[in-house]
Amino acid sequence: MSPTKPPAQPRRRMPRAEREAQILVVAEQVFAERGYQATTMEDVAERVGVTKPLIYEYFGSKEGLLSACIVSARGQLRDATERSWAAVGDDAELIDIFRAGVRAFFDFIDQHRNAFLLIQQEGVMAAQTSPLIESIREQQSAATAATLGAAPGLSSVPPEVLEGYAEVIVGACERIAVWRGRRPDVTAADATELVVATVWSGLASQLTTS
Amino acid sequence: MSPTKPPAQPRRRMPRAEREAQILVVAEQVFAERGYQATTMEDVAERVGVTKPLIYEYFGSKEGLLSACIVSARGQLRDATERSWAAVGDDAELIDIFRAGVRAFFDFIDQHRNAFLLIQQEGVMAAQTSPLIESIREQQSAATAATLGAAPGLSSVPPEVLEGYAEVIVGACERIAVWRGRRPDVTAADATELVVATVWSGLASQLTTS
DNA sequence: GGGCCTAACTTACCATGAGTAAGTTAGATG
DNA sequence: CATCTAACTTACTCATGGTAAGTTAGGCCC
Structure with missing residues (x-):
């Protein structure tokens, strides 16, 4: 009552x-x-x-507010990615881990368009604030690199090369996400396959040559 | 006098x-x-x-000024890229054309840091101005796609897939360029090799399977 | 060379919106 | 129920994007 x-x-x-x-x-x-x-x-x-x-x-400040928003959005994105990696399991094939991460990214974008539009606003920030944001962005790449490095076949690849690969992947994903904005017929699955098809063999060659 | x-x-x-x-x-x-x-x-x-x-x-307006700067910077970048493609010749191997374009990009960034920092400010623009900028950006991808498509081996690949590849390449390059900002030991040549190594086999597989 | 006409440029202003100093009150706590 | 703090407001300032209304340099034609 x-x-x-x-x-x-x-x-x-x-x-x-x-x-x-x-x-x-x-x-x-x-x-x-x-x-x-x-x-x-x-x-x-x-x-x-x-x-x-x-x-x-x-x-x-206004910039502080935007900054907080971006940190939050990036955090959500990272969580979604990590959840998808957890779901696929540690012992899965590397390509499946990879695919799952990429797919999680595109799915996240679809479900949180706001957050993504926000992330694209990063460039607004002044030189002082940028390091914070850039460090968050770095996290994304670092996490990707770490996941790649954890895979059995890639453990022998020098970390800075892994980092480079991770940056390429992240960059490709972000750009494709923007591209999907003007090509609505490209589904998240299509986008995932595109990225995987493009980058996978490069990664795979590292697997075999090591 | x-x-x-x-x-x-x-x-x-x-x-x-x-x-x-x-x-x-x-x-x-x-x-x-x-x-x-x-x-x-x-x-x-x-x-x-x-x-x-x-x-x-x-x-x-202030936005108009930024916009004009970006258009100019993008134009310079496109010219540099096309010049490098012209230098390598039409009949060269696709991988050499590809490598030359990527290399031209990183060299351009090294020599025109201002222009690059500017290009990263694109996100600032409001929805009204964005189409112009986005169209310029599109040009970059379109030019890349066109160059890929002109290569003998890739002529049978559907244009929208080519476009996707181009976007991946452009995204990868931009991101790596930013990454080089915090890893000064990575030279333009290193960056080029990294991108080529990552993306090339994906492209090559399109060559052989068609 | 002198008048005139336009395009290059300035002075002097407004309006908006970021940021702040100094209060005011809700409501938890003893 | 008094008190005390953290949540919140009123009422400003000041910088800066943007503009209206001039002013003048200097090319051009006679």
Whole structure:
């Protein structure tokens, strides 16, 4: 009858963490819709139901807000990728691990278009903020490289070469994702096959020659 | 003795085309140095030795100026690439044409770091301006695809697949170029070999299976 | 060489939106 | 129920993108 917290009318005040999360979600949407430039802090504040200075208190600046959004989006992407690797199992063939990772990427993009549009906004950031973002991006490549390196056949390949391969893969995937924007007939599966077909034999040759 | 035009003291007024070119050069520098956000129109104007409204008259807006810079930079890049293809000759082996194009890209980046940093700013552009930029980017891929398609062995490959390959190549190159920023020991030649090694066998398999 | 006409350029301004200082109040805690 | 803090607001500033309305250099024709 009398629940301790009837959330009928929304609480006006929220604990900081919760509010921050909410702001991030809204900001991600608005940035993706309008682009960074065209988005105003008051747009975001209004849609959250809060005023500007609160956002400034929590995120420091407009760039800080975008930065937080990107970190979050990248995090989601990394989680999705790792989940798919876990699902396929450690002892699977390398090509299947590889394919699963690539596929996870394209599926993620399909389901989180906002996050992806956001990630493409990275270039906006000034030289000071870039390192943070670049380090997140690096993570993606590093994770890919690590996964490749963990495979039995590739353990003898020098790590810096692995890193190079990982960068190629990540770059190819991102570009193809953009390309799919203007070629809607290309499915996630098609895109995956395309990337795998292009890059796999290069990787495979490392397997055999070592 | 009395040269017709002693350029001792710089001409105050310049024909529009010349001034535009000068502004583009300066803007490219400033954008690359400070990033789009941090660059103010007055920074650019001042360094040109001119006032804001002139730039607005010639380029319409800050975004218009960036846009013009990017178009110019992309154009330079495309020219460099095509020049390298011309140098290698039409009848060369496909792998040599391919390698030459990739190499031209990395060499260009080395010699025009500004232009490259600029190109990475593309994401800044709002939805309205993007199509123009995206079309330029598309050109790069289209040119790559066309070159691949012109090769004897690949003429039977469907054009949309070629386009996909081209996108993969372009994406890989751009990403590796960024990567080289934090790994200065990787030379242009190394980068070229990396990309070629990764992507070539995928292309080659299309050659043999057709 | 002198008047005129246009395109190159400037001065002086507005409007918007990022960022902030100084409060105000909800609501948890004792 | 008093108090105290963290959540939040009001009311500003200031930089900068953008523009309206001039001003002048200098080519050109007589």
